[in-house]
Amino acid sequence: MSHAANAHDFLRDPARAAWHDQTLWMVRVKRDRQAAKVPDWEALREAASQIKEHTLSRLAEYLEEFESRAAANGIQVHWAADGEEHNRIVHGILARHGVRKLVKSKSMLTEECHLNRHLEEHGIEVIDTDLGERIVQLQRKPPSHIVMPAIHLKRAEVGEVFHEHLGTPRGLDDAQELTEAARQHLRRQFLTADAALTGVNFAVAETGGFVVCTNEGNADMGAHLAPVHIACMGIEKIIPKQEHLGVFLRLLARSATGQPSTVFSSHFYKPRPGQEMHIVLVDNGRSRQLGREDYRRSLACIRCAACFNTCPVYRRSGGYSYSYFIAGPIGSILAPNVDKAAHGDMPFASTLCGSCSAVCPVKIDIHTQLLKWRQEITAEGHAPWWKTLAMRVTGLVLKRPALYALAGRLARHFLPLVNLLKLDPWTRSRALPEAPGQSFREWLAETERAKPPAKNPPP
Amino acid sequence: MTLGLFIPCYVDQLYPQVGRAAHSLLCQLGHEVVVPARPACCGQPMSNSGYASLSEGCVADFRAEFDRFERIVSPSGSCVLHLKESLEAAHHPLAHRVHELCEFLHDIEKVTSLPARFPHKVGLHSSCHGLRGLGLGRCSECLAPEFSKPAKLLSLVEGLELVTLERPDECCGFGGTFSVFEPDVSVSMGRDRIRDHAGHGAEFITSADMSCLMHLGGLLAREAPQVKAVHIAEILAGCVAEQRG
Numbered sequence: 001m002s003h004a005a006n007a008h009d010f011l012r013d014p015a016r017a018a019w020h021d022q023t024l025w026m027v028r029v030k031r032d033r034q035a036a037k038v039p040d041w042e043a044l045r046e047a048a049s050q051i052k053e054h055t056l057s058r059l060a061e062y063l064e065e066f067e068s069r070a071a072a073n074g075i076q077v078h079w080a081a082d083g084e085e086h087n088r089i090v091h092g093i094l095a096r097h098g099v100r101k102l103v104k105s106k107s108m109l110t111e112e113c114h115l116n117r118h119l120e121e122h123g124i125e126v127i128d129t130d131l132g133e134r135i136v137q138l139q140r141k142p143p144s145h146i147v148m149p150a151i152h153l154k155r156a157e158v159g160e161v162f163h164e165h166l167g168t169p170r171g172l173d174d175a176q177e178l179t180e181a182a183r184q185h186l187r188r189q190f191l192t193a194d195a196a197l198t199g200v201n202f203a204v205a206e207t208g209g210f211v212v213c214t215n216e217g218n219a220d221m222g223a224h225l226a227p228v229h230i231a232c233m234g235i236e237k238i239i240p241k242q243e244h245l246g247v248f249l250r251l252l253a254r255s256a257t258g259q260p261s262t263v264f265s266s267h268f269y270k271p272r273p274g275q276e277m278h279i280v281l282v283d284n285g286r287s288r289q290l291g292r293e294d295y296r297r298s299l300a301c302i303r304c305a306a307c308f309n310t311c312p313v314y315r316r317s318g319g320y321s322y323s324y325f326i327a328g329p330i331g332s333i334l335a336p337n338v339d340k341a342a343h344g345d346m347p348f349a350s351t352l353c354g355s356c357s358a359v360c361p362v363k364i365d366i367h368t369q370l371l372k373w374r375q376e377i378t379a380e381g382h383a384p385w386w387k388t389l390a391m392r393v394t395g396l397v398l399k400r401p402a403l404y405a406l407a408g409r410l411a412r413h414f415l416p417l418v419n420l421l422k423l424d425p426w427t428r429s430r431a432l433p434e435a436p437g438q439s440f441r442e443w444l445a446e447t448e449r450a451k452p453p454a455k456n457p458p459p
Numbered sequence: 460m461t462l463g464l465f466i467p468c469y470v471d472q473l474y475p476q477v478g479r480a481a482h483s484l485l486c487q488l489g490h491e492v493v494v495p496a497r498p499a500c501c502g503q504p505m506s507n508s509g510y511a512s513l514s515e516g517c518v519a520d521f522r523a524e525f526d527r528f529e530r531i532v533s534p535s536g537s538c539v540l541h542l543k544e545s546l547e548a549a550h551h552p553l554a555h556r557v558h559e560l561c562e563f564l565h566d567i568e569k570v571t572s573l574p575a576r577f578p579h580k581v582g583l584h585s586s587c588h589g590l591r592g593l594g595l596g597r598c599s600e601c602l603a604p605e606f607s608k609p610a611k612l613l614s615l616v617e618g619l620e621l622v623t624l625e626r627p628d629e630c631c632g633f634g635g636t637f638s639v640f641e642p643d644v645s646v647s648m649g650r651d652r653i654r655d656h657a658g659h660g661a662e663f664i665t666s667a668d669m670s671c672l673m674h675l676g677g678l679l680a681r682e683a684p685q686v687k688a689v690h691i692a693e694i695l696a697g698c699v700a701e702q703r704g
């Protein structure tokens with residue numbers, strides 16, 4: 001289904017849609033407040049943008065530097081060209097250790113690679129330990145938001161999910177009680193897991209270390225208890241130096257949730273004695289995007305989701321209205337890199353208001369890239385024929401003054417009828433203006449005829 | 460000076476009063492105003508829909524007709540942005556001589572007084588292309604000192620009171636052909652905007668972009684007819700009373 005059709009369904013319940021809009025808008029407001037407290041916020045964004053730009057221009061060098069430092073620290077480094085290889089590598093490690101249960105902290109990359117499905121097919125139980133992600137996992141649904149995976153659910157609905165899957169009493173609707181139930185449930189999982197998998201927010205080339213940011217400490221619980229820790233990262237997560245963390249960590253939490261910092265920013269350097277630590281570096285289309293001049297800056301993304309929260313379309317259509325696992329503005333410029341035909345509608349699910357680009361902590365020109373994708377998707381024939389026809393006719397009429405004047409007169413003539421019938425997507429909800437008797441140009445021509453000729457002709 | 464006035468297609472056909480107001484305002488300021496016959500459109504509808512190649516003819520026409528003017532003014536932020544971006548992409552110097560009306564009045568003309576009176580509560584809709592594209596004001600995402608050229612011009616109008624909005628620069632949902640290809644989201648966004656304006660007591664919603672007002676005005680006509688949409692040129696030129704009673 002297209003984004004427009006999904007959005008239509010989402011908006012069938014206006015009260016709920018308004019709640020979704022307001023909930024995410026409040027996150028944007030919190031972001032504004034926190035950003036305002038940082039002197040030179042705009043300079044910080046600029047610094048982040050330049051660091052990322054530089055890194056992307058030498059990605060291979062920094063990745064190799066990272067690989068050798070990490071290996072020297074005792075981390076086993078793996079390279080995966082695509083999602084399938086990533087899944088194979090992870091499964092291989094787990095199989096070698098006879099792992100039956102894996103606890104996983106939030107990682108959009110493993111969503112991208114469909115790791116859970118792959119491991120479950122091989123008989124390994126996967127427990128997502130980020131609370132929001134656990135909730136949608138129990139529902140067997142993907143996250144609707146990259147930072148707050150279950151933001152589309154109301155508390156009572158979470159109560160229902162817990163009742164069904166965790167055996168809590170029916171009708172639980174209290175945040176404290178729900179969190180406690182989740183805590184007890186997850187604690188059992190942490191204690192009985194054979195391995196832990198985490199995402200990576202930043203990997204530092206100069207140290208070979210990496211940083212994982214969470215609010216719940218679930219990455220740490222998993223990684224510190226399990227004998228095997230696997231960290232999976234897209235190759236764009238690399239930053240050159242340790243000191244650059246100071247730039248990104250200040251931007252990330254403020255942009256994401258309006259917190260001055262995430263509750264846990266955990267730095268991993270080497271396995272503890274007796275533990276095995278692995279890192280899987282995944283390409284999966286990233287080097288292709290890097291080669292597309294117009295879109296390479298999309299790889300600077302630090303997945304803060306500020307562009308989601310600010311996007312008026314996302315807020316009013318929800319994460320599930322987008323066909324790609326990353327929704328919102330950034331998803332809409334990443335998805336066509338993967339499959340233009342399957343996600344061809346995503347770059348059109350935007351008014352191009354530019355709020356995403358203005359809020360983005362690494363200054364990605366998101367709305368410009370959306371517009372560029374539109375051209376490419378249309379040129380490759382992924383637009384409906386009637387749209388192409390309509391645009392060709394419009395282009396033709398607007399180029400010919402006589403035809404344009406005639407079309408304008410006709411349009412004004414039929415306008416009251418169109419307004420009355422309310423058959424098209426515009427007039428179903430919106431009136432067209434009352435048809436003026438005269439166009440501006442007609443008025444001007446008449447006025448100028450009535451005037452005595454000007455003494456100085458225009459240049 | 461002799462100004463080229465660019466009146467985009469939909470303003471020409473559906474909102475001639477906006478063209479007349481812009482024309483009259485520039486004449487009142489002592490300029491000679493010329494409207495070339497040819498370019499009817501900036502080409503944005505095609506370009507935003509993914510058919511940039513079909514919009515090239517419009518930009519070429521614009522270049523051919525308007526290159527002779529020192530300054531070109533248009534009462535439509537969105538069209539100006541599209542023209543500027545297209546001309547800039549082609550490294551054409553004309554890009555820097557095309558101005559949105561408020562930008563022209565504020566930056567070039569530097570007006571400090573206007574002979575207009577409009578004793579009403581007015582909500583200013585900051586169109587995204589004017590705000591974030593042309594920099595007519597500071598957008599709320601940006602941590603820089605607050606300013607707004609349209610608001611400053613409106614403050615010169617006697618009796619006019621600007622209402623404070625809860626979301627001062629959220630998009631109205633027009634988005635060009637987005638308004639017909641994504642009608643549900645578009646209308647939902649528009650409704651939220653008019654609720655914000657009406658809820659804060661606005662009798663009029665104004666903007667430097669008629670396209671947003673076409674969308675918002677269309678909703679107002681159906682859902683809150685006591686509030687009217689008027690283009691900023693109409694207010695600044697003192698033309699509203701004459702037009703709308």
Ligand code: SF4
Nearest residue numbers: 301302304305307360
């Ligand atoms: S594109 Fe920018 S705003 Fe959006 S998630 Fe990425 S870093 Fe955050």
